[in-house]
Amino acid sequence: MIEVNDLRKSFGAVQAVDGVSFAAGDGRITGLLGPNGAGKSTTLRILYTVLKPDSGSATIDGIDVVDDSLKARAAIGTLPHGSGLYPHLTARENIRYYARLYGVAEDSIEERIESLIDELDLRDFADRRTRGFSQGQQTKVALARALVHGPQNVVLDEPSNGLDVMATRSLRDLVRTLKNAGRCVLFSSHVMQEVAALCDEIVIIAGGKVALHDSPDGIRNATGCDDLEDAFVSAISSKDER
Numbered sequence: 001m002i003e004v005n006d007l008r009k010s011f012g013a014v015q016a017v018d019g020v021s022f023a024a025g026d027g028r029i030t031g032l033l034g035p036n037g038a039g040k041s042t043t044l045r046i047l048y049t050v051l052k053p054d055s056g057s058a059t060i061d062g063i064d065v066v067d068d069s070l071k072a073r074a075a076i077g078t079l080p081h082g083s084g085l086y087p088h089l090t091a092r093e094n095i096r097y098y099a100r101l102y103g104v105a106e107d108s109i110e111e112r113i114e115s116l117i118d119e120l121d122l123r124d125f126a127d128r129r130t131r132g133f134s135q136g137q138q139t140k141v142a143l144a145r146a147l148v149h150g151p152q153n154v155v156l157d158e159p160s161n162g163l164d165v166m167a168t169r170s171l172r173d174l175v176r177t178l179k180n181a182g183r184c185v186l187f188s189s190h191v192m193q194e195v196a197a198l199c200d201e202i203v204i205i206a207g208g209k210v211a212l213h214d215s216p217d218g219i220r221n222a223t224g225c226d227d228l229e230d231a232f233v234s235a236i237s238s239k240d241e242r
């Protein structure tokens, strides 16, 4: 479970995150939805401990991301913006490197990698160096790397970026499998249809603040819009008017 409480972060004069609070539960898919520059990535980067908040707190299964960042990091699998793969290593070697970093038992690493290669359809390029990989290939390898230690919490920053239709479908299946296994999945997107297709709960964020947090049906009711895209626009506009 991920809990975020009154989180704030600024970069100079830009207030990127301005009092964000929400909880993302186990066995649920929570979508962080917002327009460009809304503060989604900054919020997620605080969760996976690469940024420190100015104030507020965030916990992963009760572990504070600032006070106990190493333990918090071990409890989440993350797909950051930009894959950050090692270009001179093959896809398989990249995944193996992270498995070791996360302390996966040596005798189960190869089996785990094989099953991720199948699940994410990496077989064709598993043993190629990742330098020059297409965006979609990079995302798939980065996803495998994020999941290799079987984390309870999975945080994905715009995971469908660069994926083709088939890969997007596999990603959705994978996210649903994680949910059905009782994992907490939190992902960011600015694509309403993607979030609507997957999420149990949607946190709409705009200008660094939470504009609305509800189920897709709850959001339709709150905004009076049947179409979730209209509901999204309505939620963001009414936040601007406040």
Ligand SMILES: Nc1ncnc2c1ncn2[C@@H]1O[C@H](COP(=O)(O)OP(=O)(O)OP(=O)(O)O)[C@@H](O)[C@H]1O
Pocket (backbone or CB within 6 Å): 011, 014, 015, 016, 034, 035, 036, 037, 038, 039, 040, 041, 042, 043, 190
């Ligand atoms: N390292 C940084 N230095 C300066 N400004 C930053 C930095 N990181 C983020 N920002 C600013 O903070 C705001 C929120 O950015 P963030 O990346 O969190 O938005 P986002 O919702 O993820 O957007 P997108 O959908 O475009 O990826 C933006 O105005 C951005 O320019």
